[in-house]
Amino acid sequence: MSTIDAPKYEFFSQLARIINSGQARSIVLSGNVNDLFFNGESYVPLVPFLLRKTSVSGLIQVVYELNGPVRLGGEDQAKLREAWAAWKTGLDINALAIKELGSDSSKIDLRRREFDQYLRDAIGNATQALEFLRQLSICSRVALRENLLIFIEAADMLLPSGDESISRMNDSQLRRIAIVTDWFSDPDFFSGKDTVCLITESRSQIHSRIARLPQVLGVEAPAPDTATRAHFVAWNQAQPAAAAIPVPEDSTTSQLDAPEPASQLDALAESTAGLTIHALRQLLLASAYNHRPVSRDDVVRQVEQFIQTQLGEDVVEFKKPTHTLKDVIGNAGLKKFLAETMLPRLALPDDRALPGAAVAGPIGGGKTFIFEAVAAELDMPVLVLKSIRSQWFGQTDVIFERLRRVLEALEKVVIFVDEADTQFGGVGEGAHETERRLTGKIQGMMSDTALRGKVIWLLMTARIHLLSPDIRRPGRVGDLIIPVLDPVGQDRRDFIQWMLKPAGEAGADLLQWLDQEGLAADFSAAGFAALRSQIKAI
Known part of the structure; x- marks a missing residue:
C-alpha cells in the first residue's frame, strides 16, 4: 500500500477554494455523496470526511440532518452559547464574564438556557432548526471570533423540489424555503465569512427557488476513479481482518506466473470500473467470506447489479x-x-x-x-x-x-x-x-x-x-x-438458403422460385426468420 498514493479528491479542493476565496457562502455539494472517502486513516462517509478535512483553527463546524440534532463539538458549543448570550443581551463578548458578576447575570443566564433549548427543539423540527442556524450565522457575524461552516445533510428532504408548485406545498415546506432563500439572499451573509453547504445527490432535487439562486454555487463529487479504487483495495488488504485480495480470473491475469501484489491490485481496480467504494467493499467482503478469489463473472455481476440499482431496471438493462x-x-x-x-x-x-x-x-x-x-x-x-x-x-x-x-x-x-x-x-x-x-x-x-x-x-x-x-x-x-435495408440479390438468396436449411433436401428446389416469385421483393429479415421458425416446426 505504501506505493499507492492516497486518493486526491478534486471536488474537495474545489470546495475549499470556494470557501477560502469567499466566491460563495452557499454551496450545493452533490453527486456521489453516499460513498466512502479516505480521511488519511480510514474510509468514512462524506460528512465525517469533510469534518476531518476542514478541522482547522478559527472554524466552527456545525452539522444538521433531518430528524437529528444540530451537532457541535463540546468546546465549539460552549463558544457559540457565550456568543449567543452576548448577541442577545447586546453585550461585548469580552466583557461577558465581568457583566455576569453584576445585575446582568440573570439576563445572560436566560440567553444561555435559550440557546440550549433551541438545540433541543431542533430535534424533529426542521423548520425551527433552519431558522436557528440562520440566527447562528447572524450571531457569528456580530459576536463570534470564529467563522461557521454549516453542513446540512439530506437537503433534498428538507427543501424538496416537489413539482415546483408553491400552491401544493404545506406551510412548513413554504416556511423552510422562505427561511433559506432569505438567508442565502442576505447581503450581510454572502459578503461575510460563514459558509453553508447543502448536501444532496442532485442539485435538481432541491427547490429551484434555492438551487437557482445566482449566489449558490455547486460542487459535484464524481464516482471513484481507478486510482481511488486501487487505493481502497490496497488499504483493505492491509486491514487485520481482511482476507487476501482476490484477482479477477480473466485471460490476462490467469496467465501471469505469480503476479506481484501491485499487478493484482491494478487488475481488480481496473475491472471494477463503475463501482463506488461501498459496492467494491461489498464485493471484497463477499470474496473474503467465501474464501475464494473474485472471478470476472463476479465483477461483471456486481457492476451490473449496482448500476441497475442506481438507475433502475426500467431505465437501463x-x-x-x-x-x-x-x-x-x-x-x-x-x-x-x-x-x-x-x-x-x-x-x-x-x-x-x-x-x-x-x-x-x-x-x-x-x-x-x-x-x-x-x-x-x-x-x-x-x-x-x-x-x-x-x-x-x-x-x-x-x-x-x-x-x-x-x-x-x-x-x-x-x-x-x-x-x-x-x-x-x-x-x-x-x-x-x-x-x-x-x-x-x-x-x-x-x-x-x-x-x-x-x-x-x-x-x-x-x-x-x-x-x-x-x-x-x-x-x-x-x-x-x-x-440497413431489406436483403436483395445474393444477400436475399443467402437468407432464403438459411430459411430453407431446416427442410433439408426437400427445400433445395425452392430456392429459385422463392427468390423470383414466391416471396415479395421487399421481404424482410424478420420475415425470413419467421418462415424458418415455421419450417422447423413442421
Missing part, C-alpha cells in the same frame, strides 16, 4: 450478446464495412474514435441483431437505454445525472438505444421543458470530448427523420449514418 458478425446472415457489404472500417474506429481510445452511429432502416430489417453483434465484437459492456424519463417531477434530471456519473466511471461502454426517435424528443417550441432539457443534455454528452473513446452511442430507428437534427449532426452520431 445490461446485455451480453453472444452472436458475432459471423452469425449475421446476408449483409455481406455491410459486414465488410463494419469489420474493416467501423470496428477499428470504435475501438480507438481517444478523440480519434467515433462517438457512435445512427442506424436506420425498415422495421424487421435486422438492425438490432446486427449491431448487437457489433457490440459483441467490441467486447465491451453493453448498456441498453430503455427510458430515462420519469413520471415524477425532477426525477428525470436525477436519473440523467446518475447515468452520466456511471458513464464517466466506466472505462469503455456501448450505449444501445433501440427506437431512438421515441427515446429522444426534440428541442423545439412544441416539446415539453423537461423533454427539451433532457434532449439537450443527451446531445451534449454525445459530443463531450471527455467521453470520446469511452462511450459509444448506437442509435437504432426506423424513422430517422424524426430523430432530432441536433443529434444527427456531425460530432455526434451524424458522423456515421448506416442504412
Whole structure:
C-alpha cells in the first residue's frame, strides 16, 4: 500500500477554494455523496470526511440532518452559547464574564438556557432548526471570533423540489424555503465569512427557488476513479481482518506466473470500473467470506447489479450478446464495412474514435441483431437505454445525472438505444421543458470530448427523420449514418438458403422460385426468420 498514493479528491479542493476565496457562502455539494472517502486513516462517509478535512483553527463546524440534532463539538458549543448570550443581551463578548458578576447575570443566564433549548427543539423540527442556524450565522457575524461552516445533510428532504408548485406545498415546506432563500439572499451573509453547504445527490432535487439562486454555487463529487479504487483495495488488504485480495480470473491475469501484489491490485481496480467504494467493499467482503478469489463473472455481476440499482431496471438493462458478425446472415457489404472500417474506429481510445452511429432502416430489417453483434465484437459492456424519463417531477434530471456519473466511471461502454426517435424528443417550441432539457443534455454528452473513446452511442430507428437534427449532426452520431435495408440479390438468396436449411433436401428446389416469385421483393429479415421458425416446426 505504501506505493499507492492516497486518493486526491478534486471536488474537495474545489470546495475549499470556494470557501477560502469567499466566491460563495452557499454551496450545493452533490453527486456521489453516499460513498466512502479516505480521511488519511480510514474510509468514512462524506460528512465525517469533510469534518476531518476542514478541522482547522478559527472554524466552527456545525452539522444538521433531518430528524437529528444540530451537532457541535463540546468546546465549539460552549463558544457559540457565550456568543449567543452576548448577541442577545447586546453585550461585548469580552466583557461577558465581568457583566455576569453584576445585575446582568440573570439576563445572560436566560440567553444561555435559550440557546440550549433551541438545540433541543431542533430535534424533529426542521423548520425551527433552519431558522436557528440562520440566527447562528447572524450571531457569528456580530459576536463570534470564529467563522461557521454549516453542513446540512439530506437537503433534498428538507427543501424538496416537489413539482415546483408553491400552491401544493404545506406551510412548513413554504416556511423552510422562505427561511433559506432569505438567508442565502442576505447581503450581510454572502459578503461575510460563514459558509453553508447543502448536501444532496442532485442539485435538481432541491427547490429551484434555492438551487437557482445566482449566489449558490455547486460542487459535484464524481464516482471513484481507478486510482481511488486501487487505493481502497490496497488499504483493505492491509486491514487485520481482511482476507487476501482476490484477482479477477480473466485471460490476462490467469496467465501471469505469480503476479506481484501491485499487478493484482491494478487488475481488480481496473475491472471494477463503475463501482463506488461501498459496492467494491461489498464485493471484497463477499470474496473474503467465501474464501475464494473474485472471478470476472463476479465483477461483471456486481457492476451490473449496482448500476441497475442506481438507475433502475426500467431505465437501463445490461446485455451480453453472444452472436458475432459471423452469425449475421446476408449483409455481406455491410459486414465488410463494419469489420474493416467501423470496428477499428470504435475501438480507438481517444478523440480519434467515433462517438457512435445512427442506424436506420425498415422495421424487421435486422438492425438490432446486427449491431448487437457489433457490440459483441467490441467486447465491451453493453448498456441498453430503455427510458430515462420519469413520471415524477425532477426525477428525470436525477436519473440523467446518475447515468452520466456511471458513464464517466466506466472505462469503455456501448450505449444501445433501440427506437431512438421515441427515446429522444426534440428541442423545439412544441416539446415539453423537461423533454427539451433532457434532449439537450443527451446531445451534449454525445459530443463531450471527455467521453470520446469511452462511450459509444448506437442509435437504432426506423424513422430517422424524426430523430432530432441536433443529434444527427456531425460530432455526434451524424458522423456515421448506416442504412440497413431489406436483403436483395445474393444477400436475399443467402437468407432464403438459411430459411430453407431446416427442410433439408426437400427445400433445395425452392430456392429459385422463392427468390423470383414466391416471396415479395421487399421481404424482410424478420420475415425470413419467421418462415424458418415455421419450417422447423413442421
